Amino acid sequence: MCQLSNVCKRSSYQVIINDFGKPNEVLEGVYVEVPNKLSSNQILLKVLMSPINPSDINMIEGTYHIKPSLPAVAGNEGVGEILEVGGAVQDHQVGERVIYSVADRSQCQLGAGTWRQFSIVNETNIIKVPSNISLIGAATLAVxxxxxxxxxxxxxxxxxxxxxxxxxxxxxxxxxxxxxxxxxxxxxxxxxxxxxxxxxxxxxxxxxxxxxxxxxxxxxxxxxxxxxxxxxxxxxxxxxxxxxxxxxxxxxxxxxxxxxxxxxxxxxxxxxxxxxxxxxxxxxxxxxxxxxTEWMKDYKNSPERMEMITELCDYLDKGIIKTPKAELFYIKDFKTAVSESLKEFKTSKKVLVMDETLKC
Ligand SMILES: NC(=O)c1ccc[n+]([C@@H]2O[C@H](COP(=O)([O-])OP(=O)(O)OC[C@H]3O[C@@H](n4cnc5c(N)ncnc54)[C@H](OP(=O)(O)O)[C@@H]3O)[C@@H](O)[C@H]2O)c1
Missing domain, CATH: 3.40.50.720 (NAD(P)-binding Rossmann-like Domain)
Structure with missing residues (x-):
């Protein structure tokens, strides 16, 4: 496996908000190089899926309460798998499936947002989720x-x-x-x-x-x-x-x-x-x-939050709650996915997958 500490270079495709405005006019797909060194509390994630929520669209349009400093990566929730952990990380391990704990844009080294293939996050900004719940369930769990x-x-x-x-x-x-x-x-x-x-x-x-x-x-x-x-x-x-x-x-x-x-x-x-x-x-x-967003900030890694996440994962696992219908789009087809998400009377949530093989 390619270790970050080696010379190996990894590039990440990500969807950037260049300006606030009509989503498909201001969004751009770009490759960036993933830094090849983690600091002690950082974690490298292979992002797997991230939904397109109405608030993501509003954020891109510049009409949302939070306006990220631009350019910024779009998207505010998602699921990933841990690829590598920094030297001081104790509570997470390689191979774990995790969701973003907060959409804390200041702590994502690669810029911000979740519509990207790789993400470097602080260890306190992710929550482990059981691997028996579906990827779509995990990707859309936090909001x-x-x-x-x-x-x-x-x-x-x-x-x-x-x-x-x-x-x-x-x-x-x-x-x-x-x-x-x-x-x-x-x-x-x-x-x-x-x-x-x-x-x-x-x-x-x-x-x-x-x-x-x-x-x-x-x-x-x-x-x-x-x-x-x-x-x-x-x-x-x-x-x-x-x-x-x-x-x-x-x-x-x-x-x-x-x-x-x-x-x-x-x-x-x-x-x-x-x-x-x-x-x-x-x-x-x-x-x-x-x-x-405010609740997550106030209750970030609190017992109330963890109890709720555990309970909801249990409900998903037992089929007590089901995720709404979802339609998957490869991240490089983000423009189609965004256009579809803007349609009225749509019948499914549009979800970006970061690895084309996960689309099926
Ligand atoms: N405050 C929070 O923390 C928080 C958290 C999550 C979501 N939200 C908000 O909750 C809402 C739903 O989010 P979601 O992810 O569940 O969305 P979603 O699955 O995309 O559903 C959108 C809903 O809005 C309806 N809708 C669309 N355009 C409308 C219009 N012009 N007039 C009336 N209804 C319209 C749709 O009805 P049709 O099927 O008839 O089009 C559908 O029921 C959004 O406003 C989102 O921003 C807020």
């Missing part, structure tokens, strides 16, 4: 399932048969919300966007298979279907999870019970979150935001 998990745990105390309501329910996060709720005995009302009848039928079937209790479209909601659903429930939802904003968020709020809570984690409609005045005053609704 979406954790976001679903925390939003269901941290804002209201949910008990069996409590009801939650969400929009964007077919999003990756939404699908994890459905599955975790099913397993924990919580009922879900799931709002999706309308689409062609056959596509809608397929999507509804898919969400029902995951465990969704009630599914309706935004269009059904506008015609009053949500009011009828709420009337049929013994108690209204305690918690609303919003990744759309605008009118959709106002209706989530109106569906809540007295002192209900809405948590916003995304703004897919690009419209402001709406809290109707009457609900704010008379129902005493509380509104929160959840940002996984």
């Amino acid at each position: 979406n399932p954790c976001t679903a998990y925390r939003m269901l745990k941290d804002f209201v105390k949910l008990k069996t048969d409590d009801v939650i309501i969400q929009n964007g329910s077919n999003s990756a996060v939404g699908q994890y919300i459905i599955q975790l709720c099913k397993y924990w005995g919580i009922k879900t009302i799931n709002i999706i966007r309308g689409r062609q009848e056959d596509e809608k039928e397929q999507l509804v079937g898919h969400l029902q298979n995951l465990g969704a209790d009630i599914i309706l479209t935004e269009e059904d909601r506008k015609k009053g279907a949500l009011k009828d659903i709420l009337k049929s429930l013994p108690e209204k939802p305690k918690l609303a999870l919003n990744c759309v904003g605008g009118d959709s968020s106002a209706h989530l709020v109106n569906s809540l019970r007295q002192k209900g809570v809405i948590v916003t984690y995304g703004g897919m409609s690009k419209r402001p979150v709406m809290i109707p005045t009457g609900a704010a005053i008379f129902k005493q609704i509380t509104a929160h935001g959840y940002w996984n």
Whole structure:
């Protein structure tokens, strides 16, 4: 095997953000040479897979809360395999499968980001994951399932048969919300966007298979279907999870019970979150935001984080939760992958694979 300490040179293909703007106009694929010496606490990873999340796109567009200094490597989560460890590393070994612990751009020696073939990271910035979970499961573990998990745990105390309501329910996060709720005995009302009848039928079937209790479209909601659903429930939802904003968020709020809570984690409609005045005053609704990046920073390698990761890996292993459908693209085809990820009504998460042989 080629050791870093030898003269052997390794080059890494990576996707660089050159400027903020339209993704395929500002992204460039380049080769860089991987430094051939690790410092004592560093680890060399062969990156295996990294998803394209909406926040990656927003970061490239320059509309995300975090703007990396440019040029920077795109991508913010992924899975890799340890190829070599620095002299003082004690808790990790060659061959381990790991995910990035934080998207801490300052500590990645090669620049930043996860859309790359090799990565040099500080030992505290990775978490070991069991090799029995799928690569896609591991590559997408740090953001979406954790976001679903925390939003269901941290804002209201949910008990069996409590009801939650969400929009964007077919999003990756939404699908994890459905599955975790099913397993924990919580009922879900799931709002999706309308689409062609056959596509809608397929999507509804898919969400029902995951465990969704009630599914309706935004269009059904506008015609009053949500009011009828709420009337049929013994108690209204305690918690609303919003990744759309605008009118959709106002209706989530109106569906809540007295002192209900809405948590916003995304703004897919690009419209402001709406809290109707009457609900704010008379129902005493509380509104929160959840940002996984901040949570990961605050709880980086804490027992809470490790417990959650272990629990989610166990759920993935046992099939209690399944990863949303994924479509794999070789990293050198990143432009196609990014274009596909920008399409509306897409049916799968786009994931970059760094080694073409992993695509099958
Ligand atoms: N705050 C956090 O920490 C955090 C963590 C993870 C994710 N997020 C956010 O959560 C959201 C979902 O992420 P994801 O990775 O699960 O995304 P995803 O799988 O790509 O799903 C995107 C979702 O957004 C919907 N959507 C797209 N355009 C829309 C529009 N114009 N109006 C209304 N809905 C629209 C899609 O519905 P269709 O199928 O109908 O197109 C789909 O349900 C994103 O906003 C993401 O940034 C936030």
